[in-house]
Amino acid sequence: MGKTDDSTSLKSTPLIEAERQVESFRQVREAHRMELVEDYVELISDLLADGGEARQVDIATRLGVAQPTVAKMLRRLARDGWVVQRPYRGVFLTPEGEALAHASRQRHQTVERFLLALGVDADTARRDAEGIEHHVSEQTLALFEAFVRKAEGEAP
The missing domain is CATH 1.10.60.10 (Iron dependent repressor, metal binding and dimerisation domain)
Structure with missing residues (x-):
């Protein structure tokens, strides 16, 4: 009995049409783009519900990233209309962010x-x-x- 090669026993799937593949990859890229936005707004919502405030330091701690990373993302979220930052009061979600x-x-x-x-x-x-x-x-x-x-x- 000969040794079987597992790679040859797997059936390959036919290549899909280019347009369908483009759409699949576009959807994945869009999901990746929104993933961070969704993670941030969900965490901000949770922090607001739990303690009444969402501070940059708390967001950084919970996401395991540096505060400058959070600051940059919060500017992007504010620019895109998801959050409002208030000096000395933290971050709040807009109705769209909520x-x-x-x-x-x-x-x-x-x-x-x-x-x-x-x-x-x-x-x-x-x-x-x-x-x-x-x-x-x-x-x-x-x-x-x-x-x-x-x-x-x-x-x-």
Whole structure:
């Protein structure tokens, strides 16, 4: 008996049309661009809800980055209309920022509940959801939600 090469036993998938591939990569790039924005506004919302303020130092600590990195991102978020910075009072979300934080939190919770329903342990589900939430379509999220409801015995 000869030794089998695992790489030859894998079936290759046919190359998709160029336009479809371009659209797929465009969606991924857009998701990457928005990922940081969503992480920041969601964290700011959480800090405001927990302690009534979102300070640059707290954001840096929780994200594990330097304060100048946070300062640069906060300027970008302010420029794009997601946050308002008030001297000596911290950072606040605009109505658009609040809406984005809410939507991001809902996506995260849906993905996390889906992973838990699959049997993933709680810590891994939380960490994995943090990355996955930014890269799933609305259609996929709806199916995740339907799966979770069915697994939990709820009506769809």
